[in-house]
Amino acid sequence: MHIAEGFLPPIWCLFWFLVAIPFVVWGARNVAKIFRERPEQKLVLAVSGAFIFVLSSLHIPSVTGSSSHPTGTGLSVILYGPATTSLLSAIVLIFQALLLAHGGLTTLGANIFSMGIAGPTAGFLTFRILRFLKARLAIQVFSTAVVADLVTYVITALQLAVVYPSASGGIMGSFTTFLGIFLITQIPLAIVEGILFIIFFDYLKRSRPKLVVQILGDKM
Amino acid sequence: MRASIRYALGVAFIIAMIAFVLVINANASSQGSDDIISNMIRNTYPGFKSWFAPIYQLPPEIETLFLIVAVVLGTFVIMYFIGHTPSESIARKQEEKKKENGEG
Numbered sequence: 552m553h554i555a556e557g558f559l560p561p562i563w564c565l566f567w568f569l570v571a572i573p574f575v576v577w578g579a580r581n582v583a584k585i586f587r588e589r590p591e592q593k594l595v596l597a598v599s600g601a602f603i604f605v606l607s608s609l610h611i612p613s614v615t616g617s618s619s620h621p622t623g624t625g626l627s628v629i630l631y632g633p634a635t636t637s638l639l640s641a642i643v644l645i646f647q648a649l650l651l652a653h654g655g656l657t658t659l660g661a662n663i664f665s666m667g668i669a670g671p672t673a674g675f676l677t678f679r680i681l682r683f684l685k686a687r688l689a690i691q692v693f694s695t696a697v698v699a700d701l702v703t704y705v706i707t708a709l710q711l712a713v714v715y716p717s718a719s720g721g722i723m724g725s726f727t728t729f730l731g732i733f734l735i736t737q738i739p740l741a742i743v744e745g746i747l748f749i750i751f752f753d754y755l756k757r758s759r760p761k762l763v764v765q766i767l768g769d770k771m
Numbered sequence: 772m773r774a775s776i777r778y779a780l781g782v783a784f785i786i787a788m789i790a791f792v793l794v795i796n797a798n799a800s801s802q803g804s805d806d807i808i809s810n811m812i813r814n815t816y817p818g819f820k821s822w823f824a825p826i827y828q829l830p831p832e833i834e835t836l837f838l839i840v841a842v843v844l845g846t847f848v849i850m851y852f853i854g855h856t857p858s859e860s861i862a863r864k865q866e867e868k869k870k871e872n873g874e875g
Contacts, residue, residue, distance in 0.1 A: 555809050557821030598852045605845035608838055610803055611789060616796045619804045650829065650837040657823045715812050729808055736804045739792075743785050750781040754853070757774055 552622070552665055552707040552733070553647065556655025559714055567710070568660030571637070574668050578638030581631065595755075595762060599627035600639040602751075606744065607643055607666065608651065613736040621744040622703050624671050625696030626751065629678055630766050633671035640667025665706040674699025692752045693745035700741040704733040 559567070585592055606623030613619060627636040641663045647653035654662045678695040686694075712726035720727070756763050813819055829837070 553805050555805070555821070556825050557823035558809065558812065561822065594852055594855070597848050601845040601848035605842050605849070608841050608845075612792050612796055614792055614795070617802050617804050617807060646841065651834055651841070652825065652829070655823070655825065711808065711812070715816065717815070728811075732807055732811075733804050739788070743788055746781055746785060750778050753774065754778065 552662065552703050553644075553654035554658040554661050554707065554710065556648075556657055558655075559658050559661055559710070561657075563710075563714055564657045564660060566660075567658075567664050571641070571660045571663040571668060574634055574637040575641045575663065577634040578636070578641075581635045582638055585631075585635075589765070592762065592766065595630065595759075595766070596635075599630055599636075600642070602626050603636075603639050603643050604646075607640075608647065608653070611740055611743075613739050615735050617732075617736045619733070619736040619740055621740050622666050622670060622700045623744070624666065624699045624703075625674060625692070625744065625748045628671045628674040628699050629692060629695055629752065633668060633675050636671040637663060637667035640671075661707075661710050665710060666703045669706040670699040670701075670703030673702035688752070688756070689749045692749050696745040696748040697741045700744055701734070701737060704737050705730060708733055 582596065585596060602625075603623040606621040608620065610618045610620050622640075624636050624640060627639055641659075644654055644659055644662050644666065648656050648659055648662075674695045677698040678691055681691040681694055708726055708729035711729050712722050715725055716722045717724035717728065
């Protein structure tokens, strides 16, 4: 989902930066609050960031012969919500743009919006709805991770389609083409990501039950 | 089923899925979906020219090195957490045992 350097016109780069910055600032305030009021959670926050760091850097081959990367935002979304996830994603994306040639500085705002804001927000809403419906924890975690991952790619396809509409089908034509390419690679990877987070969250719940209850506010 | 067996089965399933994909796509190019779309835009819009070039371009070897360092650091944090957690619970149990012995 990393839109490459210079692929979005300057006006769109500015637009996505303006949309992303408030969320990142909100996330920074959340992280500062966690450090100040709940320092025992620093390590869990670091682990949430590490998952984004590792999973979004790894290009994994998919069944279609092409490769892509998971986003790794599921754990952070469940534990800390979309705002904090936007800050963690922004840190990872800056590192990747500067040192790994993934994405770019001009497209950073757009990439933060898709991976750090839109995907996590959709994942968070899914999580809250499934909690309200009292779905099994494994289903909550799996669905959150999968939705956060896939929505990230839906938004990236939309960001590119708006700028590069097709001659025949317009924005919708480009959107379906880009989305088709992304999703056919991404769906199997999102399922793998969901399974990984089920395992880790189950481990977290067993090894640190008090911490999970403290973060989520009630008993799981 | 014990949690450790469940975790092992889950991890084995993930590894098996990735291995299966690698085997069935042994001769595929494994091009990234980002690159496929970037190339499609370049081909669909013949006049397309990126308006901003990266300020610097690291050699591929150095990029790979940074990628490995990033993945190793991230994995270290996750593994530290997993390794550190049982030691916390062991320490807590030892503390409880000490208290019991002290009171007894």
